[in-house]
Amino acid sequence: MSDTPDKPKHFIRQIIDGDLESGKHSRVGTRFPPEPNGFLHVGHAKAICLNFGLAQDYQGQCNLRFDDTNPAKEEERYAKAIEEDVHWLGFEWNGDIRHASDYFDQLYVFAKELIEKGLAYVDELSPEDIREYRGTFEVPGKNSPYRERPIKESLELFERMKAGEFEDGKMCLRAKINMASPNINMRDPVIYRIKHQHHHRTGDKWCIYPMYDFTHCISDALEGITHSLCTLEFEDHRPLYDWVLDNISIDCHPQQIEFSRLNLEHTVTSKRKLNQLVADGHVDGWDDPRMPTISGMRRRGFTPESIRDMCDRIGITKKVNTTEMGVLENCVREDLDKNAQRVMVVLDPVKVVITNYPDDKVEELTAPNHPKEDMGTRTIYMSKEVFIDRADFREEANKKYKRLVLGKSVRLRNSYVITATDVVKNEKGDILEIHCEYDPDTLGKNPEGQKPKGVIHWVSSSHSLPATVRLYDRLFNVPNPGSEENLVSTLNPESLKVIDGARVEMSLKTVAPETRFQFEREGYFCSDRYDCKEGSLVFNRTVTLRDSWAKIENKG
RNA sequence: AGGGGUGUCGCCAAGCGGUAAGGCAACGGGUUUUGAUCCCGUCAUUCGUAGGUUCAAAUCCUGCCACCCCUGCCA
Numbered sequence: 001m002s003d004t005p006d007k008p009k010h011f012i013r014q015i016i017d018g019d020l021e022s023g024k025h026s027r028v029g030t031r032f033p034p035e036p037n038g039f040l041h042v043g044h045a046k047a048i049c050l051n052f053g054l055a056q057d058y059q060g061q062c063n064l065r066f067d068d069t070n071p072a073k074e075e076e077r078y079a080k081a082i083e084e085d086v087h088w089l090g091f092e093w094n095g096d097i098r099h100a101s102d103y104f105d106q107l108y109v110f111a112k113e114l115i116e117k118g119l120a121y122v123d124e125l126s127p128e129d130i131r132e133y134r135g136t137f138e139v140p141g142k143n144s145p146y147r148e149r150p151i152k153e154s155l156e157l158f159e160r161m162k163a164g165e166f167e168d169g170k171m172c173l174r175a176k177i178n179m180a181s182p183n184i185n186m187r188d189p190v191i192y193r194i195k196h197q198h199h200h201r202t203g204d205k206w207c208i209y210p211m212y213d214f215t216h217c218i219s220d221a222l223e224g225i226t227h228s229l230c231t232l233e234f235e236d237h238r239p240l241y242d243w244v245l246d247n248i249s250i251d252c253h254p255q256q257i258e259f260s261r262l263n264l265e266h267t268v269t270s271k272r273k274l275n276q277l278v279a280d281g282h283v284d285g286w287d288d289p290r291m292p293t294i295s296g297m298r299r300r301g302f303t304p305e306s307i308r309d310m311c312d313r314i315g316i317t318k319k320v321n322t323t324e325m326g327v328l329e330n331c332v333r334e335d336l337d338k339n340a341q342r343v344m345v346v347l348d349p350v351k352v353v354i355t356n357y358p359d360d361k362v363e364e365l366t367a368p369n370h371p372k373e374d375m376g377t378r379t380i381y382m383s384k385e386v387f388i389d390r391a392d393f394r395e396e397a398n399k400k401y402k403r404l405v406l407g408k409s410v411r412l413r414n415s416y417v418i419t420a421t422d423v424v425k426n427e428k429g430d431i432l433e434i435h436c437e438y439d440p441d442t443l444g445k446n447p448e449g450q451k452p453k454g455v456i457h458w459v460s461s462s463h464s465l466p467a468t469v470r471l472y473d474r475l476f477n478v479p480n481p482g483s484e485e486n487l488v489s490t491l492n493p494e495s496l497k498v499i500d501g502a503r504v505e506m507s508l509k510t511v512a513p514e515t516r517f518q519f520e521r522e523g524y525f526c527s528d529r530y531d532c533k534e535g536s537l538v539f540n541r542t543v544t545l546r547d548s549w550a551k552i553e554n555k556g
Numbered sequence: 557a558g559g560g561g562u563g564u565c566g567c568c569a570a571g572c573g574g575u576a577a578g579g580c581a582a583c584g585g586g587u588u589u590u591g592a593u594c595c596c597g598u599c600a601u602u603c604g605u606a607g608g609u610u611c612a613a614a615u616c617c618u619g620c621c622a623c624c625c626c627u628g629c630c631a
Contacts, residue, residue, distance in 0.1 A: 007578095008569080008570045008571080008577080008578085009570095010569090010570095014572095033631095034631095035630085035631055037630095037631085067631065069630095069631080070630060070631075072630090073630075073631090123629095126629095127628085127629055130629075131627075131628085134627055135627075136557090136558085136627055137557065137558045137559070137626080137627065138557045138558050139557095139558085139627095140558090141627090168629080169629065171629095172629050173629095174629095181559085182558050182559040182560090183558095183559055183560075183626080184558095184559080184626060184627050185626075185627095187627085190628090190629050191629095192629085193629035194629080195629085209629095211628095211629075211630085211631090212630070212631050213631095215631095216631085232560095232561070232562090232624080232625065233624095233625055233626075233631095234625095234631090235560055235561060235625075235626090236559075236560055236561090236625075236626050237626090238560090239560095258561085260562090260624095265567085271631095313568075313569090313579060313580075314567095314568055314569080314579095314580095315568065315569055315570090315579095317562090317568090317569075318561070318562065319562060319563075319568090319569090319624095320561095320562070320563095320623075320624050320625090321567085321568065321569095322567070322568090323567070323568060323580090324566090324567045324568080324580070324581070326567080326580055326581055327567080327568070327579080327580050327581090329580095330579090330580060330581090331580095333592090333593095337592075337593060338593090342590075344590095371588090371589090371590075371592090371593070372593075372594085400591095402591060403591090411589055412589090413589060413590065414589070415589090417589095444589090446589090451589095452589085454589095454591080455588095455589045455590065455591090456590090457590075518590085518592080520590045520592080521590050521591080521592075522590090523592095545590075545591090545592050545593095546591095546592065546593090547591075547592090548591055548592090549591040550591090551591095552591080
C-alpha cells in the first residue's frame with residue numbers, strides 16, 4: 001500500500017500494515033524525538049528517514065519533539081541546528097514543534113495520580129543507597145524503607161519537592177513496581193528528580209524534572225503517536241513504557257518498536273565522542289566537513305537525496321550492523337554524477353607552453369556542462385600557456401599510462417590534441433614547464449591516422465583563477481574507531497589536505513556558496529557555504545571519482 | 557550468573573514449509589574527448605551449529621554455540 005510491490009517491506013511496515021488491516025489503527029502517527037544536547041549525525045538520519053518516511057508513505061503525521069527533560073545538558077542552539085538539519089534533509093514536521101517540556105504540567109498531574117493509586121512514592125534514599133538497594137543482575141533488589149510510606153505523605157513531599165524545599169538528590173519520586181524484577185528497569189525506577197536548574201524553555205518554573213521513561217511514553221500518548229520507534233537499547237524499557245501508560249488515566253497507548261541503529265565504518269556516532277572531537281579541537285566544530293554530523297556532511301557536499309538514498313538501501317532490522325562507507329559514497333556519486341555540472345580545475349598545476357600557438361591568441365571554446373544530461377554549455381578559454389596537473393605528465397611511461405608523455409600526444413579535454421616536445425627543469429630537476437605543440441585541426445575531431453589514448457583536464461594560465469581546495473579523507477583510520485580504547489590515536493592525520501594553489505576555470509568566478517560540481521577526472525566538490533566568495537574561492541571535496549587507475553597502478 | 561535481543565555471500569538485506577531476491581564491494585569484458593558514467597557477464601547446492609518433524613525446512617521443534625544490550629536521580 002505504500003510501496004511498489006517488488007520492494008520488500010521491512011518488519012515495521014509489516015506491523016503497520018497489520019495494524020491498519022486489523023483496524024487497530026486508521027492512521028499512522030510517528031515522531032522524531034531528539035534531545036537537544038548535540039548535533040544530529042548520520043545515525044539520526046536513519047531515524048529521521050524512518051519516522052518521517054513512514055508518515056509520508058502512509059499519509060500520516062510525524063512530529064518533531066524535543067526531549068528536553070534534562071536542563072543540565074540541553075541548549076537552545078542545539079535545538080535550532082536540529083530543526084535546520086531536519087528541514088535540510090527534506091522533511092516537514094506536523095504542526096508546531098513539540099517539546100516534552102510542553103507537558104510538564106500534565107506529567108506532574110499524572111505523577112500525582114500514580115502516587116494516589118499507591119503506585120509511586122517519594123524516596124529519601126541517597127543516590128548511592130538507591131544504587132545499593134537496586135541489587136545486581138543476579139541478586140534481587142530490596143525495598144526502600146520509604147516504599148510503604150502513606151500516600152498522603154508522598155503527596156505532600158512531592159508537592160514540597162516541586163515547591164523547592166529540598167536540595168538536589170535529597171528526594172525523588174519512584175514508581176512502585178517490583179524490586180525483585182529480573183528487568184532492572186522495573187525495580188522501582190526513579191521518575192522525578194530534583195534539579196535546581198534553569199531550563200531553556202520553562203525558565204525557573206520547575207526544580208523537579210521528569211525522567212525519560214516516565215516522560216517519553218506519556219508524550220507519545222498525548223500526541224496520539226501510533227508507533228513509537230526507537231533503537232534497540234530501549235527494548236528493556238518497553239515494559240516500563242507500557243506499565244506507565246497502563247496505570248494512568250490516558251486513552252492512548254502507542255506501541256514501542258525497536259530497530260537497530262546505524263553504524264558507519266570509519267566514523268563514530270556517539271554524541272559524547274563527537275563532542276570530544278569538537279571540544280578537544282581535533283576538528284573545526286560540529287559542522288566540520290569531516291564530521292558525520294548532518295551539518296558536517298552538508299558542508300562536505302553530500303546531498304539530502306544521497307543520505308536518504310543510503311538510509312533506504314541499508315534497510316531496517318533488529319540486527320546489529322555496520323555499513324561500509326562504500327554504500328554512502330556510491331549514493332552521492334550516483335546522485336552527483338547525474339546532477340552536478342562538470343568543470344575543469346587543476347589541483348597541482350604545472351605550466352604547459354604550446355610553442356606553435358600564437359602568442360596573444362585567446363580562443364573561446366564551448367564545453368558541455370554534462371556529458372549526458374541536458375545542462376547547457378559554458379565558455380572555456382584556450383591560450384598559449386595552460387596548466388595541467390603534475391600527475392598527468394611523465395617523461396617516460398609504459399603503455400598503461402594514458403596521459404601526457406614526452407614525445408607522445410594527449411587530448412586536452414574539450415580542446416586540442418597536444419604533443420609534448422620538451423621539458424624545462426631547474427637545477428634540482430623539478431619540472432618548470434612542459435613544451436608542447438598542438439594540432440589545430442583536432443577541435444572536435446581526431447587527428448589523421450591515430451586517436452590519442454588519453455584525455456586530460458587543463459585551464460588557461462591567463463584565463464583561470466586561483467582557489468583553495470580542501471581535500472577531505474576519512475577521519476579515522478580504523479573501521480570501528482568507536483570500539484577503540486584511545487579514539488584520538490586512530491585519527492587519520494591526513495583527513496584534511498589544504499591546496500592553496502589550485503587553478504579553476506573562469507566560469508567559477510562568481511560561484512554561489514554550496515554549489516556542487518564534478519571537477520572532471522578528480523571528484524565531486526562543493527563550494528564552501530561559509531568561506532567561498534568571489535575573489536576567494538574555496539571548495540570542499542565531497543568524494544573522489546571511482547578510480548580504477550589507482551588499482552592498476554597499485555598492482556604494478 | 558539474571559533479564560532482553562540477534563545469528564542468510566566481504567558489508568547491508570529479502571525470504572514467513574515447496575526447494576536462496578536485490579543493493580554495495582569484488583572480479584572479468586565492451587563503449588567512451590572524464591582511467592568517470594553506461595552496458596554485459598561472474599560472484600551462497602547453502603542459510604551459526606547438532607539433532608528431530610515432514611514427501612519437502614533458511615523457514616516448524618529441541619539442544620548447543622557466538623555476538624549485542626541492561627545494575628544514571630542520562631536519553
